[in-house]
Amino acid sequence: MDLRVFTEPQQGATYDTLCTVAKTAEDLGYDAFFRSDHYLKMGDADGLPGPTDAWITLAGLARETRRIRLGTLVTSATFRHPGVLAIEVAQVDAMSGGRVEFGFGAGWFESEHTAYGIPFPAEKFPRFEEQLAIVTGLWSTPVGETFSFSGQHYTLTDSPALPKPAQSRLPVIIGGMGAKRTPRLAAQYATEFNVPFQSPEASAEQFERVRKAAKDAGRDPQDITFSNALVACVGASDAEVAERAAAIGRDVDELKANGLAGSPDEVADKIGRYAETAGTSRFYLQILDLSDLDHLELIAQRVMTQLG
Template identity: 55%
Template sequence: MRVSVFTEPHRGASYDDQLRLARLAEESGFEGYLRADHYQSMGEELALPGPTDAWLTLAALARETSRIRLGTLVTSATFRLPGPLAVMVAQVDQMSGGRVDLGIGAGWYAREHTAYGLPFPSVGERFDRLAEQLKVITGLWRTPVGDKFSFHGDHYQLVDAPALPKPAQPAGPPIIIGGRGPKRTPELAAEFADEFNMPFKSVAETAAAYERVTEACHRTGRTEQDRPPLTMSAGIVIAIGRTDAEAQRRAAPLHEKSALPPEDPVIGSPAQLVDRIGEFAAIGTSRVHLRFIDLADLDHLELVAAEVLPQLG
């Protein structure tokens, strides 16, 4: 099982907080460090010191780490134009020596768009834009050096783009698409993704989402002959402790009012987390993203590294 650390710095974390956690995650044996791409917290709390831009942060972390994979879960297609985003991600991939994953989605949190003056079209248009962004990004990365890339869509038009720089990873950074959507999300995952992620839901809900994606792969003709198998991943919110009181203390922020949909956290012992990961493995999950709630709680990460990772093989 591949195990990554997932964080939500918009809830309140500086760059230094993220650097400290990413370095510890690398030293402790986690495969990846991925972060959310948001500009505002979902609750009512004042999240000091304020948001940090995902790709600025990952660029810096790329130079401060050496092994751990870095990425987003997930970048919102409403935040950046696809051409500059392709340049940005390719550059960070070069800076990291080929350790980047691009998680990308349609965007969903209206309030942060209003707060920072970002357009927030209808859900249908957001998915249409996401589909075009995926075509543009992958097209730019895969255009041979020396050739030009053009694209004429309903929302984006590119004319004779030099399609540079190229990512360090020959096929481009793996693309992660995830979410609970029943139709467009599975279709986009089947067409473009290297990894499908179901975020923070129950094992049963995750299994149903995997089934929808598998069916979409069959409908679109995606086969293992022409592309590697799709990685199925799951997000798990965790509050793990040596005692029940410690676990409950770590879970306290989960009880605050939030715009997020209901989640299915693991609150308890390391053994309970091992069991939950085993349940996910049984439905075909090969990568899990563990969401650590408090980025300053380094002991939480050390506990999981010491008592969970060794049991996962």
């Protein structure tokens, strides 16, 4: 079971804070450091000192880390033109020596678009589908050949399709609970499928839809990694769990029901239920208090060691 650190910097984090968390995660043996792609805080957080851009952050981390994989959960298709996005991600992959993973979604948070003057189209999914075709098409076009695309929303003509990622196949992560279009796109493009903030049973149902879509597309479902993302709140004692829950403004019982909360043994057992029920082989631990590095250490020493 891979354990990955997943952060929400729009709630309030500087690049230096994110760099400290990423380096700590690397030193503790986590598989990857991921961040969201948002420009506006959510809920009661003050969001200070303000947002950091996902791909600028990962470019910096690419040069300041050595082993840990880096990615987004997920990049919003509404924020960047697909041609520019393909260049950015390929460049960061090269800067990291081939450690980038590309989580990609249609975009959903209208308020951040309004706040920063970013268009928020009514029909996001068709644009997302075209962007997937363009970004992956640019990356897979052989060097020396050109890439063209003519769609309803985007047109590319004789692109040199450069630069290329360092990885021969840069991992693409698609996720969500859509019942039809999402599994179809995952079957076509994804190396990993992620379900965020759902139960083992709901995850199993969605994973099965993706597996069926893969089979229908003539693809082996075993080629796809299935993952979950849940908020983490782990403590060596009940008091420590309560303290960490209070620090992120959440209730312990709610976190135990909907996240990965409690003692290390409780959390390891719940991760095991996801593996058994849904076939999950990777977890993104949403870490909301980025100042609490002891939390990362406890999970590494007392949870990760139980998972093998």
